[in-house]
Amino acid sequence: MLFGKAKILRSHGWQYIPDLKNVTLTEEFRGFPLLSDTDTKDDIERAAAICPTGAISTSPLTLDMGKCLFCGECARCAPRNIRFTNNYRLAATRREDLIVEVGQTEPKFDREAVRPEIAKYFGKALQLREVSAGGDASIEMELGATGNVNFDFGRYGVGFTASPRHADGLVLTGPISRNMAEALDICYHAIAEPKIVVVCGSEAISGGLYAESPAVERSFITKYKVDLWLPGAPTHPLCFIDGITRLREKR
Template identity: 35%
Template sequence: MFIDIIKNRAEQGNRTSKYPKGKISLPKNYRGVPVINPECSKEVVEECAKICPQDAINVENKSIDLRKCTFCGECERVANGEFVKFSQNFEMGVTNENDLIIDKENKKMEIESKEYFKKIFGGALQLRVVSAGGCNSCEADINVLNTPVYDLSRFGIQFAASPRHADGLLIVGPVTKNMEYALKKAYEAVPNPKVVIASGACALSGGVFRDNKEQLNGVSNLFKVDLFVPGCPPHPMTLLYALVKFFKKDK
């Protein structure tokens, strides 16, 4: 049996992604950072806004709010990419949530980490994941980060079983009223200084559950959020990028 394990290891090789030291490419059907055509006519933008299930498109500003966007791609399909095309750039995440509104200037999303966060948490970070009423898609892709391909622990970032042992909360879901009390208790249990990360469209804006009376339209309506990660759900590589960019010390 031991020989079989060694043989299998030799055949499999190293399956861990080389990112961030090396570039990677995702499947062609992956939808990443949207690129807006500033010359697009208002009529086409209106057509895209009409079909958007999340009301994420602002016609006047020719912009897409990635807090609401589920990356369904309907706006690209209906106008044949005349208004917006989705790139394969998975590096998404911001510390100022207004930077998630992508307009005709196509500014790059920025993560401006506080230096004392890097100093305190840069060597080792424990996060407690809280599912605050989501559909479980975000949770599934977070679990993938523990697989050999992504191997989040190589960056010193791990998930804790208890908020008392964590440095911060990684929250997914729209924050349903049934989860509000539990989420507050989890937040209180995390020792100071602590960080709050909102991941996924639901945690950013309520997502597909937005404006339902049984939820709070995201984490920002309850706590101050330090890091925002868009997507529905965010690709594991997107979340890995955001966490590493925000916490790890520059070398």
């Protein structure tokens, strides 16, 4: 029996990523999009027409990562206009910074918009309460993965807690189903001040495919101050780790 366990341990080896700040994802990963203008607008208009969440505007050309589900279909319609890179550092501190413009090479992370007390109170330890309000389970699993043997975000004092009373902030996933809106609100108020709000995943940011559904109720997003926006469908664990890390850095 001990022999069996030794075998598992030997095969398991070391799994954690030593430096979470220097990871390169596979080329196939669709992260930050690069936009270019072309003389003809035919391709990009086709791409805008097929985009299921209306993330693309054509004049001027912009792509809203808060709506984008990173399916990559637009880059196939208009390869000269849109190219997805494997840059997963998509976090933004202001909603409007998620709208990518032509020629932009890096996502915008506005440090000025970060409240100074965040680094002061949560720089050493940060416990979060996740609330899924219509999330499709993939994003919840990715948030769970941030603490697993591979990413081990816990080494920086960041984790998820069961009770909102023990939490320093709320992580919202899902387009906010109407049936969950009240529970989400109660959970928010159960967290003591000062607290942060992280909106995780394009569906939570904009409603995504369900933005117009009568079954969602999105007033939470406008009612409370959001500190961090994390696009993705689902948000990659590294995007979450990178965003939270930068949010907590001292200026």
